[in-house]
Structure formats: structure tokens, C-alpha cells
Amino acid sequence: MKILVMNAGSSSLKYQLIDMATEEVVAIGLCERVGSEDSFHKYGLDDNERKIEVHLKDHHDAVQAAIDALIDPADGAIKSLDEIDAVGHRVVHGGEYFSSSVLIDQDVLDKVKECSKLAPLHNPAGIMGIEACADIMGDKPQIAVFDTAFHQTMPARSYMYPLPYELYETERIRRYGFHGTSHRYVAERAAAMLDKPIDELKIITCHLGNGCSITAVDKGQSVDTSMGFTPLEGLMMGTRCGNIDPAIVTYLIGELNMTPAEANDLMNKKSGLLGVSGLSNDLRDVRAAAEAGNERAILAYELYSYAVKRYIGSYVFSMGGIDAIVITAGVGENCDRMRRMILEGLDDLGIVLDAELNAKRGGERTISAANSKVKILIIPTNEELMIAKDVVELIG
Ligand code: ADP
Numbered sequence: 064m065k066i067l068v069m070n071a072g073s074s075s076l077k078y079q080l081i082d083m084a085t086e087e088v089v090a091i092g093l094c095e096r097v098g099s100e101d102s103f104h105k106y107g108l109d110d111n112e113r114k115i116e117v118h119l120k121d122h123h124d125a126v127q128a129a130i131d132a133l134i135d136p137a138d139g140a141i142k143s144l145d146e147i148d149a150v151g152h153r154v155v156h157g158g159e160y161f162s163s164s165v166l167i168d169q170d171v172l173d174k175v176k177e178c179s180k181l182a183p184l185h186n187p188a189g190i191m192g193i194e195a196c197a198d199i200m201g202d203k204p205q206i207a208v209f210d211t212a213f214h215q216t217m218p219a220r221s222y223m224y225p226l227p228y229e230l231y232e233t234e235r236i237r238r239y240g241f242h243g244t245s246h247r248y249v250a251e252r253a254a255a256m257l258d259k260p261i262d263e264l265k266i267i268t269c270h271l272g273n274g275c276s277i278t279a280v281d282k283g284q285s286v287d288t289s290m291g292f293t294p295l296e297g298l299m300m301g302t303r304c305g306n307i308d309p310a311i312v313t314y315l316i317g318e319l320n321m322t323p324a325e326a327n328d329l330m331n332k333k334s335g336l337l338g339v340s341g342l343s344n345d346l347r348d349v350r351a352a353a354e355a356g357n358e359r360a361i362l363a364y365e366l367y368s369y370a371v372k373r374y375i376g377s378y379v380f381s382m383g384g385i386d387a388i389v390i391t392a393g394v395g396e397n398c399d400r401m402r403r404m405i406l407e408g409l410d411d412l413g414i415v416l417d418a419e420l421n422a423k424r425g426g427e428r429t430i431s432a433a434n435s436k437v438k439i440l441i442i443p444t445n446e447e448l449m450i451a452k453d454v455v456e457l458i459g
Contacts, residue, residue, distance in 0.1 A: 071192035090140035094125035122191035156182035157209030164453040213243030240288035272392030279378035301344035304334035368404035
């Protein structure tokens with residue numbers, strides 16, 4: 064069975080064709096700068112990767128380019144669209160409508176459209192991807208997998224904000240949480256690595272990439288997460304500030320005469336690692352500077368790691384214990400220095416990092432010391448595979 068996984072961003076489309084018999088990726092591609100003159104399509108596995116500059120005016124063009132490459136008679140991964148059994152779409156926001164993945168029909172599409180208000184940059188792109196697939200592939204089953212769905216199990220005390228209640232009733236202003244597919248995937252893998260049923264485990268999953276979020280997973284369910292009404296809340300990220308005093312926003316607008324859009328841009332695109340270091344949103348650059356003694360780069364490391372530490376502490380308390388901490392995504396999988404800063408000094412709580420294991424590279428692995436009560440695991444995330452698995456489950 065072959066599943067096509069589509070991930071439409073505001074100006075990009077990533078796709079993978081996965082053979083579920085082996086869980087192997089048989090084709091992969093990326094359309095970037097969709098909607099602008101300099102758009103391009105990069106596709107092919109490893110050594111066969113190629114980049115074609117092609118004008119993609121919208122996501123329909125991008126889906127068409129992806130399909131054309133997949134069935135290219137010269138070197139496509141498949142001979143015809145008949146070889147694709149179904150399509151799984153990553154959809155950012157499912158609001159309160161969706162607590163799991165669903166087969167897309169008109170009603171689902173209408174609800175995803177309704178949620179566009181909550182994710183104005185992302186949901187419209189996802190909808191265009193779905194509509195383009197329907198247009199090009201006819202009635203092939205399409206499934207929506209939501210970033211927010213996993214977090215729908217949070218209790219009200221985790222998802223409500225202490226604002227006037229009417230804002231929840233009328234505007235649905237509440238915490239939704241994001242990266243749900245990644246948190247769910249790594250939590251399930253953690254249970255497999257620990258060889259225990261997930262419903263006997265308390266796990267904290269840390270997704271530390273360009274975007275960062277952390278989730279408390281109790282008995283397999285998300286009970287709290289750091290991202291909120293939007294992905295801006297919570298941890299410090301590549302370019303996002305995460306938690307700050309909300310009165311700073313009114314100060315920026317009232318005293319510095321910023322427009323709301325400028326303040327939004329500052330918090331989403333100019334803050335985080337980039338804003339503090341003044342160098343880059345890429346931790347590799349910040350690390351090089353920190354190692355050379357750059358004080359702002361060192362401060363960026365401290366703020367970033369301390370934010371994660373704070374959340375881990377609060378989730379251990381809110382769950383009343385912890386069996387495993389899972390670290391994933393670009394920063395989490397690759398930066399031993401950041402992991403060390405996050406996890407050092409917790410020995411008395413039974414969280415003991417093994418310095419040697421932490422310094423090693425690799426795939427799924429344990430980096431806690433043998434005497435650590437809490438297991439510390441690195442698990443490379445694989446949202447595409449999780450999406451494909453949901454598709455298989457839904458289409459039987
Ligand atoms: P996204 O959230 O966009 O999916 P990723 O999970 O791919 O991002 O993470 C990308 C980030 O991971 C980069 O911006 C960089 O900060 C970080 N990263 C990747 N490799 C390394 C490394 N070797 N050392 C430190 N940081 C790294």
C-alpha cells in the first residue's frame with residue numbers, strides 16, 4: 064500500500080510517498096516560494112535530488128508538479144496514480160472539531176475552512192492542497208491529520224485562559240496546542256522503546272526545532288502543552304519569543320507606536336534565538352558564536368534551555384510524576400550542549416543525564432545514566448509516517 068503525504072505550508076508544499084509494507088519513503092519533494100516568481104521544485108531521493116525552477120502560482124500548481132514528478136515516465140517512483148491508495152494531509156488547525164484524523168468530505172472541508180480564522184496563514188494552504196488533490200486525483204480517499212487534534216484531550220484547566228469567559232464562548236479563544244502529530248509519534252515510540260504500555264506511562268515530549276513546544280503526555284493523552292491559541296506561546300524558539308508579559312505588546316503599540324502587525328512580526332519573526340543573539344535563528348550559528356565567547360549567544364543558550372527546564376518542572380508536578388523525557392526535532396536531536404544545559408542539575412529528582420551517551424550521535428537512543436529513575440530518550444520525529452499510519456488505519 065502506498066500513501067502520499069502532503070504538507071502544505073503558507074508558501075510551500077512538502078510531500079512524501081511512503082510504501083507502508085516497508086514504511087520506506089519511495090519519493091520525496093518540496094515546492095518552495097509557491098506564489099512568487101522565483102518558486103522552485105526540489106525532488107528525488109538522496110543522490111538523485113534535483114531542483115527545477117518553475118513558476119508555481121498557487122498550491123494547485125504545486126500539487127500538479129508533485130504528481131507529474133511522481134508519475135514521470137522517465138524516472139517517476141510510480142507508473143500511474145492507481146498505485147497511490149490514499150492521500151494524507153497535514154492540516155494545522157482543526158479547532159475544537161477534530162480530536163483525531165478524519166476522512167475528508169464536504170463537511171470536514173467546511174469545518175477546516177471555518178478554522179482558517181484561527182490559522183490564517185496555514186489552513187488556507189492546506190485547503191488548497193486538498194482541493195487540488197481532489198481535482199487531480201478524483202475520488203481517491205483523502206485524510207486530514209491535524210496538528211491540534213492530539214491536544215484535544217487537555218482538561219479545561221490546561222486549555223482555558225483566565226480571560227473573560229465570553230471570549231471563549233464567542234471567539235473560541237483557548238489553548239489549542241500544535242506539533243500534535245510529532246508529540247504523539249514520539250510518545251508512542253517512547254512506550255515501544257521502554258517496552259511498556261503507553262497507558263502506564265507519564266512522558267514529557269520536547270519538540271525543539273525551529274518551532275518549539277513541550278507536552279505532558281499522561282497515559283498516552285496530551286494533558287498540557289506549551290503552545291497556545293497560536294504557536295507563539297510557550298518556549299523560546301528560533302525566531303519566536305514564547306512567553307512574555309502580554310503588557311509588553313501594549314507597550315510596543317502604545318509607547319513605540321508599532322502597529323499590531325509590526326508587534327506581531329517582532330514576536331514571531333525577530334525574537335527567540337535570532338532576537339537575543341542578534342546573529343541567527345539557527346542554533347548551529349549561535350553555538351559557534353557561544354563557543355567563541357559571544358555573550359549574547361551564551362545568553363540565548365541560557366534563556367532557551369531554562370525555558371525548557373521550567374516547563375519540564377511544571378509538567379512533572381502537574382502529572383504527579385514522570386517516567387520519561389523525550390527530546391526530538393532539529394535542535395533536540397542534534398545539540399548535545401543544549402540537552403546538557405536543559406537536563407543538568409536534576410540528579411536529586413532522579414533525572415540523570417549520561418554525559419558520554421549525550422555526546423554521541425545516532426537515531427533513537429537512550430541518553431540517561433543507568434541509575435537515572437527517569438529515562439531520557441532521543442527520538443527523531445517522523446510526522447509523515449504518523450500521518451501515513453493514520454491514513455492506513457482510516458481506510459482499512
Ligand atoms: P522545523 O521546526 O522547521 O521542522 P527542524 O526540526 O528541522 O525545524 O529544526 C531546525 C533547527 O534545528 C535549525 O534551525 C537549527 O537551529 C537546529 N539544528 C539542526 N542541526 C543542528 C545541529 N547540528 N546543532 C544545533 N542545532 C541544529
